[in-house]
Amino acid sequence: MEMPQTATRPDGNGLETALPSGLSLPPRPDLLMRLEDLVLTGEVDTRALTREMGDDPGLTAMLFKVAKSSRYGRSAPPQSLEQVIQLLGTKQSLNVARCFALMSAIEGDPKTMQRFWSRASNVASFAAVVAADRVAVCNIFPDQAFLAGIFHDCGIPLLMQRYPDYCELVEGCAEKAQWVCVREEDRRLKLDHSVVGALVARHWGLPDFVVQAIRHHHELDELDDHPSRSMVAILQLATYLSALENRLDWPDWLVIRDQVLDELGIYAEGFAEYCEDLCEQVAAH
DSSP: OOOOOOOOOBOTTSOBSSOOTTOOOOOOOHHHHHHHHHHHSSSOOHHHHHHHHHTOHHHHHHHHHHHTSGGGOOSSOOOSHHHHHHHHOHHHHHHHHHHHHHHHHOOOOHHHHHHHHHHHHHHHHHHHHHHHHTHHHHOOOHHHHHHHHHHTTTHHHHHHHHOHHHHHHHHHHHHTTOOOOHHHHHHHHSOOHHHHHHHHHHHTTOOHHHHHHHHTTTOGGGOOOHHHHHHHHHHHHHHHHHHHHTTOOOTHHHHHHHHHHHHHTOOSTTHHHHHHHHHHHHHTO
């Protein structure tokens, strides 16, 4: 495998400031930047936001899908995009737009990317449900957890584009029903998908605690900061639930289980029933 040519140095967030030659970060689409201008710079014009979002059918469909989730506590589903945005809130709607934009911005083999984003969306859905259930403990909101769930593994397809042999590593893990091993990535590339994903998240302007959670989503022990640590715990539980639902083996769960449950304030007794309930909530949508 070709080794990356890096000129790396840590910045204040513990991330690298240089990428391997030939590995580039996906640019933020123009639509997303316009939406950010509308939401983040002063009083929000909901009608203007609705017009911008409504021009993209794919984004509109994702917004409706998220809004129909029971975690937003509304019996009657919204009937218009403006109602969707009002239900979710402007910042939450922006986070959904960020997720959709990322999924559109990273290119690759269509079948491979479909499988990848299907898994990412599944983890993100579980993360949102966990966050909604534990919001009083963690103060992490569903839209933030959904955002982190979509972004947390986005370094994988970028590494697949840059290093052809990396596809073999990913496929090998898939054949064994296992997740991509960060330690193996570091051994082969001196770089792993969590670092690349955090760089993308920072480049796209995500909150710093989300960036740090993506950077350390395989390293709960590395985090003392409460919001980032709680987000990692949510991602870990969401990943376990996704693996459970899809009958995948994930040996690391046995190592981190107690830490995750402690961080999220979940009792070990009745944990199996708790997981069944969360799986039913995700399956319903």
